[in-house]
Amino acid sequence: MGERFKIAIVGSGPGGLSAAARAAERNESHVLLEAEPHLSNTIYLYQKGKYVMDEPGILPLRSPIPFAAGLRETILEGWDEAAARLKINVRHQHEVSAIKRRDDGIFEIKCKNGNSFEAEAVVLGIGLQGNLRKLGVPGEDLPFVQYQLDDPDAYEGETIVVVGAGDAAIENAVALARQNNVVIINRKDEFGRAKKGNEQAILKAIDDGLIECYYNSAPEKVEALSAGRKPGRMILNTANGRAQILLDRVIARLGATAPRGFVEACGVVFPNKDPASVPAISAQYESNVKRLYIVGALGGYPLIKQAMNQGYEVIEYITGNAVEPADAPLLKAKFANLKGIGSVDQALAQIQKNVPVLSHITPLQMREFMLDSDIRTPAAGEVIFTRNDYTNSFYSIVEGEVRIEVEGKPQPVVLRRGEFFGEMSLISGRRRSATVTAGPNCILVETPRRSMNRLINSVEAVKADIDRVFIMRAIQSRFASEASTEQLAEMAANATLQRFKAGDYVFQEGDEGDCLHLVRIGSLTISRNIGGKDIVLTYVAAGNYVGEMALMGESKRSASARAAIATETIRLDGAVFKKLISRIPALRLRLQKEFKERTAANLAMQSLPGGGDIISFLMAQGAGEATDILLIDESLCVRCDNCEKACAETHSGTSRLDREAGPTFANVHVPTSCRHCEHPHCMKDCPPDALRRAPNGEVFIADNCIGCGNCERNCPYGVIHMASKPPKKPGLLQWLLLGRGPGPGEAPYDPNVKKDPTAKKAVKCDMCKDQAGGAACVRACPTGAAIRISPEEFPAYAQSRR
Template sequence: MSERFRIAIVGSGPGGLSAAARAAERGESHVLLEAEAHLSNTIFRYQKGKFVMDEPGILPLRSPVPFKAGSRESILDAWDAAAAKLKINVRHGHEVSVIKKRDDGVFEISCTNGQRFQAQFVVLGIGLQGNIRKLGVPGEDLPIVQYQLDDPDEYEGETIVIVGAGDAAIENAVALSRQNHVVIVNRRDEFARAKKGNETAILKAIEDGIIECYYNAAPERVDALNVGRKKGRMALTTPAGKAQILIDRVIARLGATAPRGFVEACGVTFPSKDPASVPAISPQYESNVKGLYIVGALGGYPLIKQAMNQGFEVIEYIRGEKVEPADEPLLKAKFAAMPGFRSVDEALARVQANVRLLSHITPLQLREFMLDSEIRTPRAGEELFRRNDYTNSFYSVVDGEVQIVVDPVANQRVTLHKGEFFGEMSLISGRRRSATVIAGANCVLVETPRRSMNRLINSVAAVKREIDQTFILRAIQSRFAPEATAAQLADIVSHATLQTFNAGDVLFNEGEIGDCLHLVRVGSLTISRIIGGKDVVLSYVPAGNYVGEMALLGDSKRSATARAAIATETVRLDGESFKTLVARLPALKLRLQQEYRQRAAANLAMQVAPEGGDIIQFLLAQGAGEATDILLIDESLCVRCDNCEKACAETHGGTSRLDREAGPTFASVHVPTSCRHCEHPHCMKDCPPDAIHRAPNGEVYIADNCIGCGNCERNCPYGVIHMASKPPKKPGLLSWLLLGLGPGPGEAPPDPKKKKEAKEKKAVKCDMCKDVKSGPACVRACPTGAAIRISPEDFAAYARSRR
């Protein structure tokens, strides 16, 4: 015989527990079904002593169950106490196997222990932990590979590889590093998914040499063996090539996917077949099955506070009460600028209905996305950004239209309408804007910052696929055939693929038959030839440019080797499809022939003076391959007057951002310690207050809201950022002349190290004197012209000039 309740809550995680607590507080007939012998198995399985954060801090907590940042143990104790105090009707050891809705609207719930229940409403708060993602490589199920860490103190003196870049991976790595040799493998180049506190902790541990990190790396296989005291070996692919690590164990923390089979058996539908997708639910957390609600991680909201708020709110919705979501006031302020705004729900529905890209995420995910974004309502004719700007935000067109100026000379424009998006090319490549974009009539846009958009791309595969497909089309169109329509490009786009290369990887070799062309999407390439038995670099190819057209146009073999200078992505264009496009568009053929002649002449000039290639290779070895602007000093002209450093200090309040003497030199070309203004700035990736920005002209600078955490200093691989306190105000010219106070014009500023009192320190780096109309002070102050700033596009010409 089945017990009957008004509300059945499945799973006692943060969302389910909060829902049951609110139901108990409201006096609702309810039951909380939990498979384990304790509450909240996900939190229970956290490593012992783990500090649990209460993000997002801007949201208030709505729940009868307390929650504040603290240890795993303190949180579980508080939840147990709250459950007892509120007399929550929890049934432990009740794993739900079947949920079926009868014709009369009542849900039949069956458990694996044979118990059965009936309920008018069901709340699913089961989370994702039962469907852990595995490594996906040979050896993923070996005994030395585990997907959970209960107590880091159980392991001592071991070599342990942590695979993952999220909070769990970081916390495991930091805890284990106290008494073990820990290596963390991050598939990307930053810890973008982690909470700020965890970001700071892992980056500090890497900087201090406590933890070893492989960025842009991935496991290839795991083998069990006995080598000395080690139990196995892990093979990795890294930007520098293959790597092998002798290990004791691997702990993979790669997240989890929804228990799709069980959820779909309940009648719930998913918006796509993507394994990472979450069920489609309403803003009130109701699924397509009327009366069945989903809260927490299963609905796409893994943060504890968010899940607890949802648990509270879902009971109110079931009771027919009107409750304003915790983020409602924040979203109201966001949407206030939208014409015709009446309610947040209506505005969100309008955004999601009008923008196809955002149809791939749930309404709840959309709320979080909009909290990070801004609503823009520019007037008709207003420039949103200009060609060659270095901005990188992403735009979605909610209403109206925008015009992309693809050819400013002929004033040729392409119109984007409601539902389309733009800005993806600079977002992905890190390079300048490829076109000017002008607002049309009645334009309503969503502008999303780079970090938030990258987080969405990395977490929702369907969003990434759509942006990639659009990027390919627009990259081909803007670089080769701005006059062509999407229909004319359909064939070449359908045959195009995205390819990735690690630094040093070869795209094609000199002498090979040319069967494709590569358009550089991210990163950069070098073009080289064997001359006199030596590999000589002829040119440098940054993102937004292409290679491989010479062999295709001439139906000949490759005249040079193309190699990735840094980690690089390209759009590979099929040779036959490209030649067909060239045959259809005479104007394209003429442009390519002209560029062909220019490249051939430049390559010939470099072959005549092969030592120029050595200079390019030297610059690339100093990280110039990812630079957008780099300071160089001609040592044959430099007189060591240090005017460059003094001018830098004079311009920036007494603190120089340049170390002239430091840095390597080759063939009289000196690379001092000064910011390179990278295309994808390392310093910008993990800045808690979002204080590091890129100006429209490309200068990467640090704003006044820097908190001095030091993340940027640790992240910069070139040592161009340092922490400094503000020096005392320099006396005026008359005080110096009459009283001899302070350093005079051109004299060294006071040394902050000599100050006895401790002062607040903030990050300091070169900003290329972005607010000075006459340009960088270091270059202007050089009396011999030894100091210059150049972009990588000028490397070949610069190298040729050094003959």
């Protein structure tokens, strides 16, 4: 038999090393088994010179091993010194091949080098880096495709494609861009999974032209080239179609999955077959195998500080000490208003028990989720949010109930404990579709959009639950005034989610009408081919449906539907839909009425082909993602600039409008002014969270802006700029009587005076949200040339321009 220890720790990553250090500090019998000839192989394999962050910043560090944000080399050196000082019993080049728990409770541990050990408890801190995800497309194993970057300085003058949107991909891309031509491929439209610092770095590099980014894109294949200056190429599926990149190297940083075969062979159970799932472990990090503990990334906590805290805490648990987790004081403060719910662990367990959608995540993930969320205990009758609000938090009902007032339904819909709401605006980015008020004894968990989206993207079961409920509620919101939940169940069961890139056809004129589509995210244009030219007839925003005309008229598609921007729809089966309306005469009559109204509107637009051209023009300017846009009728505009002057007067002397800038078509001018987008680009990376959305939809900048310029760089329409606050203007009487300062409508300061560049902050249109009369630019226009409209009004506006 091999050597025997009280505690065997497998893997010397942050969690395992911290556990071994705490065991050594307590003089516990222990051994640390490491496969490599050095400590912490995951950190060791970071690119040279990488700056390692110490997030989450709000957590204290509890470990005998030092850790603070700094260079990879500095951190590894400090860990080596600490391991030697504490006399950690580490055995290098001892890769563990099997762990088995005997009937007497002792673990037998076998290593590939032939050595074996016995232990009363085992801590697994092996991480995930041995199971890197590959591209999953043809060519993923070509010689110039790699999944790790050791030294970015080893490559110079190459065209390198980095695939991924996480921290590792961003860090590799930024480091390589110093001496290479770098392209980064992001499957989504933002870097939502990255730490704040990395997100800022990549967005600045893209804005500065150092890195080219393909958003909403994915590799289709990688090919070796037998001739030419580059050894290979990548074919991409992008939002605008297929693209080709000639390249020297591909570096794919797509994360990693658990070494499932080895872990399951140890007796550990995974909750499902999802490759991204993590083992189910207790709040004390114990797996289903008694006395076998899991810490770090394998348990779902990849951040270094979290893993190190867990390593410290797991030794305390093993030795019988009821140590409080490092995040416990923060969570206690969250639960301060709850009565009789017990300890933090009891509160977390109760919330997970009461809310099924949260039952899919581990207790450790639950702690992180609650750190990002807030507990709300509204009084009965208190409004949570109102219809047409632009808030987008997600709510889980822990206790009590809420009442949802749905337009067209005489009685409110009641949601009770275990259900959730707010997913419609979370997903679509549109206004709230109903008013929600609290019932008696209501306890809610309110989660910010960014945190909820991160959970949806990382736990497939959570996404599946939310999608299922979203589909049912989207169908109900359109058809429930006549149909019951039971009658809609078959339609919901046959519904599917479909995604379309900008410009993709949802269906084309002449196709068989076999389904209809509810627009979940994005927007569509409806067009007909008239005289060999596509004429846009109307615009369909998220929350509406298309395709019912062919089903109602028993004919083929009379028009084409195309995605104006990246769009997601719920496809409803045509046969099931026809069956439903055949059973419910009232629903059929309502849809027939809407069918006639749409037909009439389409015929009216066909008689004015120029109106369709106007809608096409507005879509080309990105108006499809707007919620409110300023337009100027050039035939009425007298160039008085009252709109700009009124804007400056309203906003302390700084105009947020440039009337002359922007494109014009058929006398319709789109000046440079904020569009208040559905999913505002400017809000994606604001360090102080100064970009906000008011309940009425206005996107505005709060006073805590630090002038970093991220919003200016992220806005694709150039409507945000950095400006210094001008001196306060003297009052009207001082100007009249004493001649002090500029007069009404005049420039409030000398534009040639040099200003302090460090005092600049971001400014943008806020739609005069605090002005009772509405937008000052519109009110100040003497001819009515300036108007603000939403995309839903485009068809009527286009028709009015005869």
